Amino acid sequence: MAQISLEHIDVTFKQKHQVSKAVQDVTLQIEKGDAYGIVGYSGAGKSTLVRVINHLQKPSAGKVIIDNKDIDKFSHAQIRQLRKNIGFIFQHFNLMNARTIEDNILYPMVGTKTSNEERKQRVQRLINLVGLNGKEKFYPAQLSGGQKQRVAIARALANNPQILISDEATSALDPKTTQAILQLLKKINKELGVTIVLITHEMDVVKSLCNKVAVMDTGKVVEKGSILEVFSNPKTQLTKDFIDTTNNVKEAVDTLSAQEHFVELSRNQQLFRLHYIGASAETPIIVDLYQKFGAISNIVYGNIEFISNVPLGNLIIEIDAEESTIKEIKEYLASKDVHLTNINLDQEKIRNSKEG
Amino acid sequence: MSSFLTHYLPNVMTMIPDFEQATIETLYMTFVTALIGGIIGLFIGVLLVLTGPEGISENISFYTVLDKIVNFFRAIPFIILLAVIAPFTRIIVGTAIGTTACIVPLVIAVIPFYARQVQNALLDVDSGIVESAQAMGSSTWGIVFRVYLKEGLPKIIRSSVVTLISLISLTAMAGTVAGGGLGNLAVMVGYQRYENDVTFVSLILILILVFVIQIIGDILARLTDHENAK
Numbered sequence: 001m002a003q004i005s006l007e008h009i010d011v012t013f014k015q016k017h018q019v020s021k022a023v024q025d026v027t028l029q030i031e032k033g034d035a036y037g038i039v040g041y042s043g044a045g046k047s048t049l050v051r052v053i054n055h056l057q058k059p060s061a062g063k064v065i066i067d068n069k070d071i072d073k074f075s076h077a078q079i080r081q082l083r084k085n086i087g088f089i090f091q092h093f094n095l096m097n098a099r100t101i102e103d104n105i106l107y108p109m110v111g112t113k114t115s116n117e118e119r120k121q122r123v124q125r126l127i128n129l130v131g132l133n134g135k136e137k138f139y140p141a142q143l144s145g146g147q148k149q150r151v152a153i154a155r156a157l158a159n160n161p162q163i164l165i166s167d168e169a170t171s172a173l174d175p176k177t178t179q180a181i182l183q184l185l186k187k188i189n190k191e192l193g194v195t196i197v198l199i200t201h202e203m204d205v206v207k208s209l210c211n212k213v214a215v216m217d218t219g220k221v222v223e224k225g226s227i228l229e230v231f232s233n234p235k236t237q238l239t240k241d242f243i244d245t246t247n248n249v250k251e252a253v254d255t256l257s258a259q260e261h262f263v264e265l266s267r268n269q270q271l272f273r274l275h276y277i278g279a280s281a282e283t284p285i286i287v288d289l290y291q292k293f294g295a296i297s298n299i300v301y302g303n304i305e306f307i308s309n310v311p312l313g314n315l316i317i318e319i320d321a322e323e324s325t326i327k328e329i330k331e332y333l334a335s336k337d338v339h340l341t342n343i344n345l346d347q348e349k350i351r352n353s354k355e356g
Numbered sequence: 357m358s359s360f361l362t363h364y365l366p367n368v369m370t371m372i373p374d375f376e377q378a379t380i381e382t383l384y385m386t387f388v389t390a391l392i393g394g395i396i397g398l399f400i401g402v403l404l405v406l407t408g409p410e411g412i413s414e415n416i417s418f419y420t421v422l423d424k425i426v427n428f429f430r431a432i433p434f435i436i437l438l439a440v441i442a443p444f445t446r447i448i449v450g451t452a453i454g455t456t457a458c459i460v461p462l463v464i465a466v467i468p469f470y471a472r473q474v475q476n477a478l479l480d481v482d483s484g485i486v487e488s489a490q491a492m493g494s495s496t497w498g499i500v501f502r503v504y505l506k507e508g509l510p511k512i513i514r515s516s517v518v519t520l521i522s523l524i525s526l527t528a529m530a531g532t533v534a535g536g537g538l539g540n541l542a543v544m545v546g547y548q549r550y551e552n553d554v555t556f557v558s559l560i561l562i563l564i565l566v567f568v569i570q571i572i573g574d575i576l577a578r579l580t581d582h583e584n585a586k
Contacts, residue, residue: 056491076495083493094488097583098506108492110502139582155492 001068002029003195004053004163009062011048011219022048023059024219030212032162035189035196037206037227039242040216046199049216050165053197054086055079066163084108087156087194091168093148095140101127101151102136108158126154130184146177153184157194164188166198170205182209203242207231207307215239228308232277247314249273252301256316257345262300268322271300271345274315276338285338286317293329295321316343367551374541379561381455382537385527386565388459390520393466397519398512400426400467401474402500408475412486413496429468434526437461438533458527458535466523473515481507510581517573521566528562538562 011023023045030036038046051057052064055071064071071082095104105123114122127133130150140148149169156164166185170178186209189196200206206213207227214224215238223230223239234240244250256262262271274285289295301316319326333340362369400422405411407419432440438461442452445460481504489503505512528539538558546555 054491056487080493080495083491086491088488088491090484090488092482092484094482094484096485096489096503096507098509098580099582107489107502110494110498141583 001065003032003034003067004028004030004197005063005065006030006049006052007063007065009049009052009064010060011045011052011057012060021219023052026062026216026219026221028214028221028224030195030197032195033189033193034212035186035198035210037210037213038197038199038216039201039203039206039213040199041201043218044216045219046216047167050167050197050199053163053165054083054088056083084112084159085161085163087153087159087161087164089149089152089156089164089166089169091171093140093145093152093172095148095151095155097140100137100139101132101143104140104151105155105158108155112159114159122158123154126157129157129188130154144177145173146180149173149177149181150184153181153188157188157192161194163195163197166196168200169198171200171202178205179208185209203246207246211308215242226308228277228310231307232310232312247303247305249301249303249314249316252316253343253345256300256343262318263345265318266320269318269320270326271316271318271343273341273343274313274317274333274338275341276313276336278310278312285315285333285336288332289319289329292332293321293325295319295325295329365553365557367545367549368553368557371545371554374545375538375557375561378536378538378541378558381535382524382527382539382562382565385455385458385462385530385535385537386520386523389462389466389523389527390516392459393463393470393523394516394519396463397467397470398474400471401478402504404471404475405478405504406496406500410483412490412499426468426471429464430472432465434461434465434529437465438530442533453534455536458530458533462523462526462530465526466519469522470515470519473519474512477511477515478504478508480511510577510583513573513577513580517570517577520569520573524562524566524569 006026006028009023009026010021013020013022026045026049028036038049040046048057052059053066055064055074059072066082071079074082096107099107102123105126106119109119109122123136127136130153132147132150132154135143135147140151143151152169164185169185170181173181182205185196185198188194189209196209198205198210210227212224212226213230214221215230215236216222217236217238222236223234230239231243234243241250256271265271276285286297286299289297297320298318299315300318302314304311304313306312319329321329330340368375404419404422404426406413407415407422409416409419411419438458441461441464445457446452448460449457451457485507486499486503489499494502527535527537528542531537531540531543534540538561542555542558545551546553546558
């Protein structure tokens with residue numbers, strides 16, 4: 001049984017005359033030790049969905065089961081107890097300005113049975129963990145954004161939770177600080193075994209931290225699975241768009257469509273996008289195309305990255321060959337598990353101008 | 357020195373004990389009212405925030421009623437309030453005139469004023485901080501004491517200063533029902549007997565009181581504000 005199980009969750013907000021469905025029929029299983037990414041544009045319902053886990057938001061329908069317990073049946077006191085054992089970090093940190101760093105980290109331990117001695121030790125250990133030694137007596141206003149998020153993480157871990165929820169925790173930080181915070185979260189996930197549920201609008205964040213991902217759009221989960229499954233074989237256009245933000249293919253196509261040479265290719269030249277996973281990455285494709293079909297191909301753009309230690313390649317190549325040869329090439333590549341798609345820069349241009 | 361004062365403040369110098377008495381009365385009315393009205397006003401202000409729109413115990417019908425009551429009492433001019441509630445004052449204190457009797461209308465006037473000030477101060481507390489406290493398992497009253505009142509303290513102190521200062525001006529008006537105090541001295545003696553030096557010295561004493569409250573308030577607000585201080 002999964003550690004967190006969301007079953008057919010609906011969240012509906014009723015305003016005066018209109019009903020908005022923030023979350024619709026979402027079912028997710030999050031296993032112990034997972035780093036589960038939930039990605040989507042703002043307004044997709046991600047924040048509402050994760051707030052259902054600790055009942056900051058009550059679902060309108062559906063079940064939330066944590067460690068085999070149906071939390072809809074919990075009393076107020078039990079919900080509060082549950083919340084103490086689920087860490088939560090926010091985009092804007094939400095530290096208490098009137099308390100020192102030390103007191104902020106102590107706050108979640110108020111009303112728990114932890115002894116004073118143990119509290120002190122824990123604060124020290126957490127401050128060490130997040131790397132803020134010497135800042136104990138500082139107030140949040142005296143820290144940078146990245147440091148504030150470190151305090152928020154330490155505070156979220158104060159009661160040794162088994163689950164940590166991150167609501168766009170890196171979205172207000174610069175890229176370098178984002179990487180540092182993600183490394184810290186990774187350490188917490190791997191070394192302390194804390195399950196992480198992370199929501200973000202940046203696929204890069206998911207790629208560098210998570211082992212599973214769900215993509216949300218207008219309240220629904222449109223795609224979910226292991227990172228490798230989703231990255232190697234995305235099914236919806238939305239997921240493809242998100243993945244393209246991480247591998248620069250879109251930027252490459254944009255750049256190409258601004259260059260006359262590629263827009264006005266001669267009769268036999270065509271641009272293709274090659275997409276391949278794992279073992280296929282070891283096939284010398286370019287050489288094969290020449291030796292088997294006599295087709296001359298030129299790599300215009302290339303990107304190979306490792307997702308969960310499996311290579312994933314994206315190439316844009318220009319092939320100079322007859323239409324009949326292209327057909328044979330397509331069949332050959334399909335047999336090697338390489339996806340070949342035609343890129344039509346004219347259409348890309350039209351699409352871009354529409355989006356713009 | 358003494359002859360100088362006698363020359364310029366002839367009436368005041370013969371009335372030193374009256375000034376002492378009036379100052380004590382003003383302080384008495386101000387601080388007893390501030391204590392009773394402050395506690396009740398604070399409580400109502402907290403209730404307005406908790407039950408108001410987006411509040412952590414949102415209850416719009418309760419909020420609407422409370423909100424209307426607060427507006428209603430804030431709308432009554434103090435001088436009329438004094439007269440209107442005289443029968444009620446008589447029930448509580450046994451008399452409708454005198455310094456202690458004045459405290460009843462003063463408290464009733466201060467509660468809605470202060471409640472509104474407290475409400476505004478607390479609404480300024482970042483809702484994200486409140487949400488994070490909920491996420492850490494705090495109860496509603498835990499959030500009131502450990503988050504709202506602690507995070508909102510600098511603003512509450514500033515609001516309290518504003519309330520105290522307007523309270524002092526109300527005590528001056530209370531002189532009309534024989535409430536005593538410096539306001540009474542300035543109007544009943546200084547103004548009506550054309551003893552201008554009495555009015556002037558009463559004013560100076562009231563201003564000193566206001567400035568002292570303002571300075572203490574500013575210092576306390578600065579000491580408790582860790583958000584904007586560097």
